[in-house]
Amino acid sequence: MVTGRNEALGRRIRLGMVGGGKDAFIGGVHRIAARMDDRFELVAGALSSTPEKSRESGEALGLARIYDDFRQMAQREARRKDGIEAVSIVTPNHVHYAAAREFLKRGIHVICDKPLTSTLADAKKLVKAAEESDALFILTHNYTGYPMVRHAREMVASGQLGPIRVVQVEYPQDWLSVEQDFKQANWRTDPAQSGVGGSTGDIGTHAFNLACFVTGLRVDSLAADIQAFVPGRQVDDNAHVLLRFDGGARGMLWSSQVAPGNENALRLRVYGEKGGLEWAQEDPNYLWYTPFGEPKRLITRNGAGAGEAAGRVSRVPAGHPEGYLEGFANIYTEAAEAIIAARSGKPVPEAVVYPTVQDGLLGVQFVSACVKSSARNAAWVKLDH
CATH class of the missing domain: 3.40.50.720 (NAD(P)-binding Rossmann-like Domain)
Structure with a gap:
């Protein structure tokens, strides 16, 4: 460290x-x-x-x-x-x-x-x-506090991937696949407390923020198809969203709390002209990097190839797992x-x-745009910048 x-x-x-x-x-x-x-x-x-x-x-x-x-x-x-x-x-x-x-x-x-x-x-x-x-x-x-997320951001910023073309991010869970009656579920599915977004607000904002944080790109507009699959639910529990970034990159975002078999499966893929990156929250100490035309490479937290941005938010040697609590603590530190x-x-x-607070505003603008777009049959809607 x-x-x-x-x-x-x-x-x-x-x-x-x-x-x-x-x-x-x-x-x-x-x-x-x-x-x-x-x-x-x-x-x-x-x-x-x-x-x-x-x-x-x-x-x-x-x-x-x-x-x-x-x-x-x-x-x-x-x-x-x-x-x-x-x-x-x-x-x-x-x-x-x-x-x-x-x-x-x-x-x-x-x-x-x-x-x-x-x-x-x-x-x-x-x-x-x-x-x-x-x-x-x-x-x-x-999730912006995870060391390998910081390394991915450093790689993109340094130009290792070249101009970014495609961004895919998803955050599926399964815990709201049926109606639940306990505190954590009740307020999240009550629009008076959660706001107009369900999965989009609760976990979709995480996915949206992660994509923007790593790539440094800003979303210009989106087209969203959101659903409330559980009968009687007043906020969305699933969302498919197409993204258009400033500069021409394109993206897809999926957030769902009705996907059986998924716990906290946040995953990000970033593809540029020169190569691609892949990171999964449930395996957070690994970052996969593939230069175009070359074999896929594994970069590990505090391991060979991990940079200074990752090192300054790591606590223990490579091979000893760090995860959710440590990433959260990095934000506090x-x-x-x-x-x-x-x-x-x-x-x-x-x-x-x-x-x-500006990042927070972008997240709420994302939720608002998703709801507005879906109400218009997934029409393209500009984020309210």
């Missing part, structure tokens, strides 16, 4: 959390990610939609300060000399805008789960709030690097990379 992740870089960043209480899967993931490189200390939280549940969850975590709601938390923490410097927002999508705004306007850095918001109008307002704030905004598209720079009035180091 060349990152110095375990070096003493000043005191831990005081962190708060909104959402992520009892029975919330993603809250636990964020807490692990924040702890992994010892850069944050969780000290406060408004962890649930009711004061009672928030207190119960906070006490179980041993939090020093537990609040009834995020507004109370933002107001009181901003007045404390030892108040939080950053907040993790891990609520259902419809709460993201209101919660993030409260902390941003008080100069508290925001680390927010994706998608950015549940509506395009809120996404645009949140971009404005972030631009008007002195605080940083980090969006946890965690990049956030820590940026926050520490801001703390001392310095620019964010050039090597530090994380998804921004």
Whole structure:
């Protein structure tokens, strides 16, 4: 590793959390990610939609300060000399805008789960709030933290693949193949909480972000055919999307939560004039590279041929697996690097990379365009840039 992740870089960043209480899967993931490189200390939280549940969850975590709601938390923490410097927002999508705004306007850095918001109008307002704030905004598209994703991005940027021609990305799951009745399923299939996108918002935004992150390309327009296969479901559970990128590249995106046999099968293929790349999230330490006319080559995390971009976000030697939690932690550690720079009035180091509020806006624009296109019989729709 060349990152110095375990070096003493000043005191831990005081962190708060909104959402992520009892029975919330993603809250636990964020807490692990924040702890992994010892850069944050969780000290406060408004962890649930009711004061009672928030207190119960906070006490179980041993939090020093537990609040009834995020507004109370933002107001009181901003007045404390030892108040939080950053907040993790891990609520259902419809709460993201209101919660993030409260902390941003008080100069508290925001680390927010994706998608950015549940509506395009809120996404645009949140971009404005972030631009008007002195605080940083980090969006946890965690797959951008995987070392071999960083290496793939470095290869594309260096021109090894030549001009990009074709991009294929997919993210199939199977857990919503039938109607489910538990917290994680209920809010994701409720448009009042998730927004207009189902699979497109929940996992399609991950696929969309990954394709853009690795290639550096921007989607100009798309044609989407989305479905809700489960009877009575109010949001999509499957989507096929054609993509047109600025510069002429073409792409296909598939997101599905009704594909039996798939767990978290995020996969990316990028093809240029000189060669192609393939990466699969469920086998994340491997990147396949094929120069045109030559045998396929396997590049491994921290192995021969892996570059500096991958090395700085790797923790252990080649052959020891790193995956979802480490990739997630890399986003938190990049956030820590940026926050520490801001703390001392310095620019964010050039090597530090994380998804921004602008990336979040693009994701919500993607969902909105998919819904609009599908309603028009898969007509081509420009993204609302």
